[in-house]
Amino acid sequence: MAATPLAVLVxxxxxxxxxASAEPAPTAAADRSKVVVVGHxxxxxxxxxxxxxxxxxxxxxxxxxIEPDLVPTKDHVLVVRHxxxxxxxxxxxxxxxxxxxxxxxxxxxxDVTGWFTEDFTLAELKTLRAVERxxxxxxxxxxxxxxxxxxxxxxxxxxxxxxxxxxGRQVGVFPETKHPTYFRSIGLPLEEPLIETVKRNGLDRPxxxxxxxxxxxxxxxxxxxxxxxxxxxxxxxxxxxxxLTAAGDPTTYADMMRxxxxxxxxxxxxxxxxxxxxAIPVGPDGGWGAPTTLVxxxxxxxxxxxxxxxxxxxxxLPLQLRRGQAPTDHGDALAEYRAHLDLGVDAxxxxxxxxxxxxxxxxxxxxxxxVQPRQFDNGLPEEGRE
Numbered sequence: 450m451a452a453t454p455l456a457v458l459v460x461x462x463x464x465x466x467x468x469a470s471a472e473p474a475p476t477a478a479a480d481r482s483k484v485v486v487v488g489h490x491x492x493x494x495x496x497x498x499x500x501x502x503x504x505x506x507x508x509x510x511x512x513x514x515i516e517p518d519l520v521p522t523k524d525h526v527l528v529v530r531h532x533x534x535x536x537x538x539x540x541x542x543x544x545x546x547x548x549x550x551x552x553x554x555x556x557x558x559x560d561v562t563g564w565f566t567e568d569f570t571l572a573e574l575k576t577l578r579a580v581e582r583x584x585x586x587x588x589x590x591x592x593x594x595x596x597x598x599x600x601x602x603x604x605x606x607x608x609x610x611x612x613x614x615x616x617g618r619q620v621g622v623f624p625e626t627k628h629p630t631y632f633r634s635i636g637l638p639l640e641e642p643l644i645e646t647v648k649r650n651g652l653d654r655p656x657x658x659x660x661x662x663x664x665x666x667x668x669x670x671x672x673x674x675x676x677x678x679x680x681x682x683x684x685x686x687x688x689x690x691x692x693l694t695a696a697g698d699p700t701t702y703a704d705m706m707r708x709x710x711x712x713x714x715x716x717x718x719x720x721x722x723x724x725x726x727x728a729i730p731v732g733p734d735g736g737w738g739a740p741t742t743l744v745x746x747x748x749x750x751x752x753x754x755x756x757x758x759x760x761x762x763x764x765x766l767p768l769q770l771r772r773g774q775a776p777t778d779h780g781d782a783l784a785e786y787r788a789h790l791d792l793g794v795d796a797x798x799x800x801x802x803x804x805x806x807x808x809x810x811x812x813x814x815x816x817x818x819x820v821q822p823r824q825f826d827n828g829l830p831e832e833g834r835e
Contacts, residue, residue, distance in 0.1 A: 482813050485796035486805045487623055488512035489758050490531065494800035497581045497590055498538060499529045500597035501608060508612045511806035514621035514660065516798070517605045520628070521637040526571045527602040527646065531582060533628065536563040539577040540595065547573075556631050557691040567637055574599045586762060586777050602643070606650055609658070621658040625683070629668040630692045640671040653677055662722060665692040666714075673717050681720035681755065686727065706743055711750035720796075721747055725756040725785075728792055729767075736768040737788075744792045755796025756789060761804060783808050 491503025492510060504515045517529040533556070536542045541564045542551075550569070553562040566574065579597040581590040600608075602624060609620040626639040633639075643661065652659045655677050662681035663669050669680045682705070688694075689701045704710050706727060714721060723743060730738040747754040760766075764776035772780040786797065786808030799805045 485513045487514045487798045488802045497579045510803040512802035514623040516623040520566045522571045529600045533566045534563040626663040626668045644675045665690045667692040680718040682718045684723040686724045720753045753795040757798035759799035
């Protein structure tokens, strides 16, 4: 989800007293103990994305699943980065030995300039270190710049196994295939190594702790032919999936969220994952509108629905929930979780798993892990430099 320019939200005028009347009207509180909390790229509000420390912290805070975005290396190993262009998530731009690899490519129809995972071997990527992707918003996270390596998909699966043993509960892994049409076009398809890795780890079953997601239906359908794991169709806020664009199919994300579109999704996936604004729209003034019927429509189609991405900073919250004067100040994020819980969503994808777990606990969902804020002040016992 694209960040809103900071200057747009200054000053913040909403007052706490006005927020309550402007929030969507809640239904009767229900036991929501089975709502899944997904640590979005780990605990991205607290640590740089897709790092060992972020994943460890997310699970310690009570996250049920951790999310790795998958992109390939030159030698066709799946690694975990937000995008294949890595200048914003690693220190590659500071490495003179890789300066000549800066280039411009067309990815999903857009010109992108930087350094790309597909131009590096795994051994080369392992020499890089992760950095905070949003330093202007999460300046405190920059203290961890340089602390973590780029992880492989296998390393995330191994980490989830260790964390499952540590906390005595199954930790799910929620991989996303990033730009699968693009990577297939350059001879580095994502689905085949993903399928092989899942099978090699004995995770190919309907109740698997691995749930595969993608914005591109064709990617999920390829996985569905080979694996029995649950699948999650991610949905954008505008436009259409790139694989459909490339194939000349005019179906848009909006079409996919209509009842007939949801019925088609249900033939190959068990979940949909829309932006939270598709469940509770945000108007031109930044304030909440009336909830849509998407949650109930998904359930009628036999689909579960998980919404993304929950963040606590004012600039990511509806107008009624912003607090303080700075876009980077934290607003009333718990109210946003409550509103979506009351709508009946089945999962939260969140940068702040601790807040999501607390909101879920209010609806009868006991915390699934040690959720004691003071525990996180100095990081986890096993968190450290790699």
